[in-house]
Amino acid sequence: xxxxxxxxxxxxxxxxxxxxxxxxxxxxxxxxxxxxxxxxxxxxxxxxxxxxxxxxxxxxxxxxxxxxxxxxxxxxxxxxxxxxxxxxxxxxxxxxxxxxxxxxxxxxxxxxxxxxxxxxxxxxxxxxxxxxxxxxxxxxxxxxxxxxxxxxxxxxxxxxxxxxxxxxxxxxxxxxxxxxxxxxxxxxxxxxxxxxxxxxxxxxxxxxxxxxxxxxxxxxxxxxxxxxxxxxxxxxxxxxxxxxxxxxxxxxxxxxxxxxxxxxxxxxxxxxxxxxxxxxxxxxxxxxxxxxxxxxxxxxxxxxxxxxxxxxxxxxxxxxxxxxxxxxxxxxxxxxxxxxxxxxxxxxxxxxxxxxxxxxxxxxxxxxxxxxxxxxxxxxxxxxxxxxxxxxxxxxxxxxxxxxxxxx
Numbered sequence: 278x279x280x281x282x283x284x285x286x287x288x289x290x291x292x293x294x295x296x297x298x299x300x301x302x303x304x305x306x307x308x309x310x311x312x313x314x315x316x317x318x319x320x321x322x323x324x325x326x327x328x329x330x331x332x333x334x335x336x337x338x339x340x341x342x343x344x345x346x347x348x349x350x351x352x353x354x355x356x357x358x359x360x361x362x363x364x365x366x367x368x369x370x371x372x373x374x375x376x377x378x379x380x381x382x383x384x385x386x387x388x389x390x391x392x393x394x395x396x397x398x399x400x401x402x403x404x405x406x407x408x409x410x411x412x413x414x415x416x417x418x419x420x421x422x423x424x425x426x427x428x429x430x431x432x433x434x435x436x437x438x439x440x441x442x443x444x445x446x447x448x449x450x451x452x453x454x455x456x457x458x459x460x461x462x463x464x465x466x467x468x469x470x471x472x473x474x475x476x477x478x479x480x481x482x483x484x485x486x487x488x489x490x491x492x493x494x495x496x497x498x499x500x501x502x503x504x505x506x507x508x509x510x511x512x513x514x515x516x517x518x519x520x521x522x523x524x525x526x527x528x529x530x531x532x533x534x535x536x537x538x539x540x541x542x543x544x545x546x547x548x549x550x551x552x553x554x555x556x557x558x559x560x561x562x563x564x565x566x567x568x569x570x571x572x573x574x575x576x577x578x579x580x581x582x583x584x585x586x587x588x589x590x591x592x593x594x595x596x597x598x599x600x601x602x603x604x605x606x607x608x609x610x611x612x613x614x615x616x617x618x619x620x621x622x623x624x625x626x627x628x629x630x631x632x633x634x635x636x637x638x639x640x641x642x643x644x645x646x647x648x649x650x651x652x653x654x655x656x657x658x659x660x661x662x663x664x665x666x667x668x669x670x671x672x673x674x675x676x677x678x679x680x681x682x683x684x685x
Contacts, residue, residue, distance in 0.1 A: 411448030486671030
């Protein structure tokens with residue numbers, strides 16, 4: 278399979294062993310096999326694991342050599358790399374740049390690189406979906422899109438949908454209003470009945486097991502975005518995504534001098550394949566595009582991550598730097614969670630927890646490990662196991678047989 282955009286492969290593909298056939302997600306690969314056996318020795322490397330660095334470096338070496346594979350929780354299926362353009366492939370062996378230049382000038386080059394990545398690949402006939410937070414990466418991309426629309430005409434831009442979820446909607450709306458985006462482009466995923474159970478619907482086995490692949494975290498935002506798309510009747514064949522994600526990742530890699538570009542692929546893009554809006558919807562990621570990576574492998578940043586982002590935003594629209602983002606986790610969300618166990622939007626009701634645990638038990642899971650304090654946490658290992666059981670359930674509902682579930 279080929280990567281749609283000229284960028285690092287932000288979504289892997291799944292290959293049935295011994296056939297050479299690849300599929301865009303784990304579920305389609307599994308359905309092509311039919312009878313599956315659980316790989317009891319398989320586990321993903323969590324980012325907190327002390328052995329992650331040597332594992333990621335091994336993966337990076339395999340990626341650079343063109344022979345990367347990783348197991349899955351099915352013996353018959355493995356994860357492989359998508360084919361990428363030659364220009365991207367040539368960057369795999371490059372390291373963070375060493376040449377220092379003035380930060381303001383580097384920021385100008387950064388904005389130009391991001392714009393080049395977008396303009397060269399933009400399809401005005403598509404509906405572009407952007408999962409949008411209130412943070413710097415998101416506002417940098419959306420402000421850049423507004424500037425490009427002003428420069429090239431609104432017809433060049435076509436239809437946009439900016440999708441945001443709680444608890445960032447209030448800050449997101451202020452950004453959208455300031456930039457002047459049309460109201461029908463602004464799409465908050467609203468709460469149904471209050472903060473508690475905000476995530477209830479996406480935890481349904483019949484939903485989450487069909488759109489997620491295995492992951493050591495269950496990041497809810499993309500699933501909320503996919504649910505919003507379905508509820509609003511968007512034609513997925515007309516949709517492409519664009520994201521500000523990987524800004525932090527590529528800049529941390531650069532700032533901390535974490536080896537070659539192939540290591541950046543390994544440590545951020547393959548252990549946690551979130552669905553975004555579904556693997557069948559191509560996603561443009563300017564922060565891992567060829568123009569951006571070429572820039573940061575030539576020059577040294579010479580400042581902190583936020584300072585560099587703010588310098589780029591300053592070039593596009595200085596006032597954007599004065600609009601608040603959702604407060605830093607360390608200063609606001611941390612104290613909230615110490616006092617109330619979790620942010621209010623992460624809390625689950627007794628009824629929701631009971632429903633999830635019953636489904637979990639039916640699929641072979643241990644109910645005592647799931648949401649013990651009625652909190653949905655992205656990095657809880659029990660959530661990863663819940664996701665795995667939901668995938669098993671979805672596949673069995675579609676005719677697969679799975680042997681060895683009790684060995685997990």
